[in-house]
Amino acid sequence: MxxxxxxxxxxxxxxxxxxxxxxxxxxxxxxxxxxxxxxxxxxxxxxxxxxxxxxxxxxxxxxxxxxxxxxxxxxxxxxxxxxxxxxxxxxxxxxxxxxxxxxxxxxxxxxxxxxxxxxxxxxxxxxxxxxxxxxxxxxxxxxxxxxxxxxxxxxxxxxxxxAREQQRLTERELKQQIEENRQLQEKLQDQANRDPLTGLYNRRYLDDSLQREISRCLRQGDPLSLVLIDLDHFKAVNDDHGHNAGDLVISQLALALTTLSRASDIVCRFGGEEFLVVLPGTGLEAAEARAEEYRRVFEGTPVPVDNASLSVTLSAGVACSYREIAPDELIRYADQALYQAKETGRNRVVSQAPLTDEPQMA
Missing domain, CATH: 1.10.274 (Enzyme I; Chain A, domain 2)
Structure with a gap:
């Protein structure tokens, strides 16, 4: 030495x-x-x-x-x-x-x-x-x-x-890489939770979040409502105008739902031409009004297809609960209301009575 x-x-x-x-x-x-x-x-x-x-x-x-x-x-x-x-x-x-x-x-x-x-x-x-x-x-x-x-x-x-400067540089680069990896993971996670066509949350995200929102509203003593939406005669849109036109209609509805919803609401593409909106802290009457606003605004917003404008309507079913309830059960109530809306002429909103009683024990 x-x-x-x-x-x-x-x-x-x-x-x-x-x-x-x-x-x-x-x-x-x-x-x-x-x-x-x-x-x-x-x-x-x-x-x-x-x-x-x-x-x-x-x-x-x-x-x-x-x-x-x-x-x-x-x-x-x-x-x-x-x-x-x-x-x-x-x-x-x-x-x-x-x-x-x-x-x-x-x-x-x-x-x-x-x-x-x-x-x-x-x-x-x-x-x-x-x-x-x-x-x-x-x-x-x-x-x-x-x-x-x-x-x-x-x-x-x-x-x-x-050596210390090199170590600091290496640490900064490592922190930057970690941050980039974190952002990439968040981006990938967000992409996994989003519908690629509309950018709305998908069914996977709904399954992860609905039970959490129900439990949170119950702790706070607030109601929770669901609005289940289905496009009327959507098959005819695809058959008569093509699937590109159908995608434009779905995107137009997604934009309307996002614009008319609050930041605390969860707007999901439920599947195909069905959409579901979770409304935390919202009672039945307010949920019906929101669903009616969705219906009215979408009906009044023609979708430009080729050189024409295509008018499409929607039907909505509303369910509301003030008690702890399984997510699938609450969705089932909203689906029943949607079925009634379809059966009674479409382009309308139908709601179930709010669920306020305790669930029956088997």
Missing amino acids: NRRNRSWSFVAVFLTLASHVWLEQLSPWLYPALALSFLLWPQLAYLRARQSENSMHSEINNLVIDSVIFGLWIAGLGFPVWITFILAISTTINLMVFRGPPGVLHALGGLVAGIVFGGLYAGFRFLPDIHWFTTVLAVTSISLYLLLVGYVSFSRNQVLYH
Whole structure:
């Protein structure tokens, strides 16, 4: 890890200590020891960490070994001030970077161990003075090292920043995809609940919603009415004018029902030429008036077919309930009323008496 930076840092330390050995005219045998400690050891440490199954653990051990080596040289050279400082602070910073506060304790432990062994081997001496040239090298070395640490931190922060920006971008794209999927699901769900010709709700949606509306009106103490509508003589329209004309008639009726209904009403294409309108909170009299409005407006709105206008009428059956009732049962009452409207001449509205009594138990 950071092989190049570490190698150059050790070269700077080597030059600093070599200058001290040369200027203080110490034993020439120290030069090979310096080369082993600061030129060869970093490369061996790199290979050791690279070949290890846990490179991070090995690298931390290497840094502790660095501390021991630095302690040996501090004691062996007699604690020269600037050399002691740069060796102690650099190894502490290195372990602090990798281990945090515990790294400081590891660095101090390694330094103390190295100092003890160095002192036992070379004798404990205190020679703090160093040549000004070595001082310059030491200050330069630690300054370059700190700048290098700052640059490495900056580089890693840049990598981290770009990684976070990429993560934010990915999260935004993911959220956008999730939102698009949600909208698509809603669209598909809405399409599944809609009649493709008229855009009205279909029988499937009616089956899912009618029981819910009945229960809600019952909790609120409100009535619920149904208007079941059937086009009069619709087969003749298809036979005489074609199925395209029949589709135009159905679409015209769907538009009229949608225009004349409230937002809370449920307008469905019940099947073929039959339509059903659910009127929550609407009593029988108001439902009859609404059905009559449907009939009157549709009768007065001719459907343009080719170069002519086609007038079509409708019949409607109305049922109303003030009690809990099965949806199929309420629809059956509306269908009975519609049948009476058909049998009594068509183009009219017939209603059943409102259902107010409790259902009979079998």
